[in-house]
Amino acid sequence: NFTAEVVPQAPEDPLFGLMRAYRADQDPNKVDLGIGAYRDDNAKPWVLPVVKKADETLRNDPELNHEYAPIAGIASFTSKAAELILGGADSPAIREKRVTSVQTISGTGAVHLGALFLARFYTGSKKVYLSDPTWANHNQIFSNVGIPIAKYPYFSKETSGLDFEGMKAALHGAPEGSIVLLHACAHNPTGVDPTLEQWKEIAELLRVKKHFPFFDCAYQGFASGDLMKDNAAVRYFVEQGFELVIAQSFAKNFGLYGERAGCFHVVTSPASDAETTIARIASQLAILQRSEISNPPLYGARIASIVLNDPKLFAEWEENLRTMSGRIITMRKALRAKLEELGTPGTWNHITDQIGMFSFTGLTEPQVLKIRSDFHIYMTKNGRISMAGLNTKNVEYVAKAIDKIVR
């Protein structure tokens, strides 16, 4: 029987618990810096104008129906998704037909499918190294498919930047042929990314140690506003001839959070039999996909596909990306400026050095709980704030609250 001993109460997901607490708070000044979803300057969700246009096109299509997608998803979507992350149709991996792509349930589904594929077919040291800290769901996803987890240091509390030496030492000490999960850009939760020079060193270390790169890319175009800048690490690894996998989400960069549009890509190394290998991989991915979801959802992928396949809409999308990333960068500058103006103890350059949706403020757990009870400002216990929750109306309030809390 399903007794309490057999099925113990699981803890609530901390992030969704935080959202619930925020919604229940009646204070007029409350601020949500928890969930990683873009908000406009009025703290409202933003439907990208280009997504509205694509939606119009879809709805006016008299041929539109609701038949099943193929098992691997909509080909016009997955092929453009591959070009997007690999930097265009002239990527060596695409030219040499060394890529296979499967449409997934957003980025989460892509990480899962990748983890499942590696659990079945990876022949190296079957342990995944995750950055410390990382997106909390990475732990559960790899555990669920039976891949043991290890950590590599990532964030330096001293500098609020990258602990590059610690990271390299851990990856150097890892058993040869380990799986290494890397955030392609806009690291969640820290907002700290390696520089291109540091990426080159990481690549060299992985090559020497025969480690396997697993890129998670949830923020392309959202970090810098430039799609080609945000995929620079992935492009570099592919240029170096790595065999690797990529989990790609379209939740943030298209604002398609709930529509679950994503892709999983496998890139093999250059080899004379690469085309045969990639076909075999595709056949196995199809079996895994079939047993898990049969075929992926249509709507989000259709929207993204319309935009990715139309140069004019694509350019408009890039403009929308600059609007989102630009507003976030402006808020980073504003928050830092206000804290420095107030003379808040500590240094605040990390707020503008960090990139993407999130920032690690350096606030401790007791400070996070106090800012929640005293000022109705909600952030995760590790002191991470979603920059998208800041706007011209609340940034001063938040800065003053942080100032009071850290004094």
Ligand code: PMP
């Ligand atoms: N990876 C990372 C690092 C993320 O931050 C996210 C979004 N929070 C995801 C994957 C996947 O999100 P989604 O399933 O909504 O695409």
